[in-house]
Amino acid sequence: xxHAVVDRWxxxxxxxxxxDGRVKVLVCLxxxxxxxxxxxxxxxxxxxxxxxxxxxxxxxxxxxxxxxVRAAVVLPxxxxxxxxxxxxxxxxxxxxxxxxxxxxAVAVLILVGSTPLPTILRSLERLRAPRLVVLVVQFLxxxxxxLTEEVLRMKQARDCRRVRRAPMKxxxxxxxxxxxxxxLRSFERAERMYQAMLSRxxxxxxxxxxxxxxxxxxxxxxxxxxxxxxxxFRWS
Amino acid sequence: MHIPDGxxxxxxxxxxxxxxxxxxxxxxxxxxxxxxxxxAPRLGVLGAFVFAAQMxxxxxxxxxxxxxxxxxxxxxxxxxxxxxxxMTAILALQALIFQDGGVLALGANVVNMALAGVxxxxxxxxxxxxxxxxxxxxxxxxxxxxxAAALLAIAELRLSGVPIPAPVxxxxxxxxxxxxxxxxxxxxxxxxxxxxLGLGLAPQPGARYARGxxxxxxxxxxxxxxxxxxxxxHPDVLEKLLxxxxxxxxxxxx
Numbered sequence: 246x247x248h249a250v251v252d253r254w255x256x257x258x259x260x261x262x263x264x265d266g267r268v269k270v271l272v273c274l275x276x277x278x279x280x281x282x283x284x285x286x287x288x289x290x291x292x293x294x295x296x297x298x299x300x301x302x303x304x305x306x307x308x309x310x311x312x313x314v315r316a317a318v319v320l321p322x323x324x325x326x327x328x329x330x331x332x333x334x335x336x337x338x339x340x341x342x343x344x345x346x347x348x349x350a351v352a353v354l355i356l357v358g359s360t361p362l363p364t365i366l367r368s369l370e371r372l373r374a375p376r377l378v379v380l381v382v383q384f385l386x387x388x389x390x391x392l393t394e395e396v397l398r399m400k401q402a403r404d405c406r407r408v409r410r411a412p413m414k415x416x417x418x419x420x421x422x423x424x425x426x427x428x429l430r431s432f433e434r435a436e437r438m439y440q441a442m443l444s445r446x447x448x449x450x451x452x453x454x455x456x457x458x459x460x461x462x463x464x465x466x467x468x469x470x471x472x473x474x475x476x477x478f479r480w481s
Numbered sequence: 482m483h484i485p486d487g488x489x490x491x492x493x494x495x496x497x498x499x500x501x502x503x504x505x506x507x508x509x510x511x512x513x514x515x516x517x518x519x520x521a522p523r524l525g526v527l528g529a530f531v532f533a534a535q536m537x538x539x540x541x542x543x544x545x546x547x548x549x550x551x552x553x554x555x556x557x558x559x560x561x562x563x564x565x566x567x568m569t570a571i572l573a574l575q576a577l578i579f580q581d582g583g584v585l586a587l588g589a590n591v592v593n594m595a596l597a598g599v600x601x602x603x604x605x606x607x608x609x610x611x612x613x614x615x616x617x618x619x620x621x622x623x624x625x626x627x628x629a630a631a632l633l634a635i636a637e638l639r640l641s642g643v644p645i646p647a648p649v650x651x652x653x654x655x656x657x658x659x660x661x662x663x664x665x666x667x668x669x670x671x672x673x674x675x676x677x678l679g680l681g682l683a684p685q686p687g688a689r690y691a692r693g694x695x696x697x698x699x700x701x702x703x704x705x706x707x708x709x710x711x712x713x714x715h716p717d718v719l720e721k722l723l724x725x726x727x728x729x730x731x732x733x734x735x
Contacts, residue, residue, distance in 0.1 A: 251578055277585050282491050318580050319485045326488070326643060333644040342643070345487025350580045353486075357577050365577065375509035377521060381570040384525020385532070386578070392526070392533035400537065417670050424534050424549070424667075425674025428527075428558070435526035439519065 250315070254307055254358035261305035261359045265463040266368030272470055273356040279474065280348050286341045291348075298351050305359040312358065316350040323347070362386055388438075392431060399423055482634045482657075483575065483590055486583030490641040497637070498588030504697065505569045505591055508562045520563070527555065528567045528574075550660075552594055553602025553626040553668050557619065558675075561603045568595035589637050593630040597701040602626030602668075604698075616669055623668030627661035633701060636708020 255262070261269070276297070283290050302309050323346040327339040357365065363383065370379045403419065410416060489497075512520065531551035551571075555564035572590050575581040582590045602622040609618040635653065639645060645653070 274584070277486055277583075281486055281489075281494065281585055316580060322483075322485060323487070326638075329646065329649055330644050333646055335644055338642075338644070342487060346485040346583070347487075349486030349583055349585070353577060353580060353584055362578070375506040377509040377513045377518070377524075378505065378566055378569055378573070380518060380521035381524045381528060381566060382574055384522050385528035385567075385570050385574055388526050388529040389532050389574075392529045393536065396533040396536050417666065418673075420537065420667065421670030421672075421674035422677065423537060423674070424671040425678050427534060428530055428671070428675065429678050431526045431530040432523065435523040438526070439522040442522070 250311070251354075251357050252361070255361045257306060257359075259305045259359070261301060261355075263462075264359075264466055265459050266360055266364040267371060267459070268463045268467050269356055269360050270365060270368045270372065272467065273352055275470075275474070276352045277349050280345050280352070283345075285337065286344055291344050294348050298348065298355060301355045301359075305355065307355065307358045312351065312354050316347060316354050319346045319350045388434070391434070392427070395430065396427065399427065482593075482631055483572075483582030484586045484593075484634055484637065485580075486585050488583070488641060488643060489586055489589055489637060493637055493641050494585050494589055497592050498585070500700070501588040501591040501596060504596060505565055509566050509569075512562050512566055524559070524563060524567050525570070527559065528571045531555065531567075531571060549667050549671075550594075550598075550627055550630075550664050552598035552630070553619075553622040553664065554671055556599045556603035556626075557606055557622065557668070557672065561599050564599045564603070565595045568599055589634075592701065592704075593633040593637075596697050597633050598626040598630040600697055600701070601629040616672075619669050619672050620665035623665035624661045627664045628657060629701065629705075631657040631661070632705050633708070636705045639708045 276294075280294055299309075302312060320343070323342050327342045330336070330339040330342060360368075366379045366382055370376055403423065411419065531549070531554075534549045534551065537549075552564065552568050555567055558564075559567065569591050572582060572587060572595060576584050576587050576590070602625065605618040605621040605625065606615075609615070631654075635645065635650070
């Protein structure tokens with residue numbers, strides 16, 4: 246399915262894939278904060294951020310074109326606001342909105358493209374994110390595709406039985422029933438799932454294959470980036 | 482309306498991250514203490530339900546269609562605290578995997594949809610849900626959940642200095658009113674579907690939450706009012722406010 250693309254990317258091997266999840270999360274947050282707080286996004290800054298992102302994509306051997314296309318999902322929203330800013334006579338802001346939102350989306354994609362989601366979530370938990378929220382995200386991601394397929398089956402069943410649109414009132418009743426049934430099935434599935442997981446020894450942790458420890462390479466990676474960023478800000 | 486990164490000014494996203502994420506953390510710890518981790522799979526599946534339900538479009542007329550947002554429905558089915566946790570999980574996943582909403586802006590989106598949206602979706606039902614006006618209360622919940630989230634998002638954008646001229650503002654508000662009405666109708670439709678299947682809604686939560694709910698509500702109202710002020714007269718009301726408090730650095734470096 247469509248979203249599995251990111252999972253395929255993140256299961257690759259590269260220098261960036263091998264870094265500790267916490268370091269990558271922190272570096273990504275740092276990059277996002279730098280982009281967000283750049284007061285005036287001049288061409289020089291934009292080029293610098295772009296080159297940094299490009300370097301990360303190269304190191305992680307991610308498909309550049311696909312990544313850039315995927316990041317473009319933010320453009321309709323920011324494009325609308327950029328257009329409004331442009332019409333309001335604030336063209337620097339228009340450019341900044343487009344560039345900043347796009348660069349940020351690229352940065353997040355590099356993070357999730359080089360780090361499997363369970364690793365990111367475990368890193369977030371170690372960085373003190375609330376455990377229940379992290380667990381809920383885990384389950385959500387796992388059952389997203391199952392339920393999406395369930396919905397597609399329900400829609401197909403509906404469309405087979407209904408040649409043309411029913412009167413509006415009937416359509417709404419149908420919608421309520423479909424969603425109600427889906428909710429009921431989701432509840433039942435959750436119960437079955439949880440029992441099945443308990444019976445297979447689930448103790449509240451999703452296993453991460455090949456768990457890693459924070460190594461000197463991670464430290465070097467982090468220090469190197471900090472030095473580069475500090476130098477950039479000093480120099481600019 | 483998911484706000485992406487790069488739209489909010491630093492004071493806005495920093496304070497909303499701090500407020501929203503710490504509040505959700507508190508709610509999550511409360512919920513975990515009460516029900517343990519056995520809840521996590523059920524909450525996760527309900528989050529996946531909201532994602533999946535958004536794929537079923539419903540007819541609006543004139544060739545357009547809309548879909549469920551879900552914060553009011555979750556609030557009715559799970560109660561406000563758990564619904565806030567599930568909505569936060571949904572928003573986090575959307576920001577990470579689907580680039581729908583920013584990562585730094587997560588706090589803002591959490592405040593808009595997971596806190597204010599859930600609260601606005603829940604309160605009418607809590608007040609009038611038991612009596613004759615049950616269906617109307619559910620409708621109002623769906624309606625206000627979307628409208629409150631949209632108003633807050635607009636207020637935050639205004640506070641960050643994103644220009645939204647009056648005509649654009651009115652068009653946006655008009656569109657959101659339509660979406661909000663549809664959310665109200667669809668929430669009622671789903672609750673009726675649940676009634677037909679013989680499923681009840683969430684049990685009433687204890688009075689412990691009442692004070693917390695009031696605080697969240699007041700804070701959100703304040704934020705919306707600040708944004709409204711920014712929209713009407715002072716484009717950089719926040720900076721002025723900060724300057725007056727002696728917190729701001731020089732103007733122009735947002």
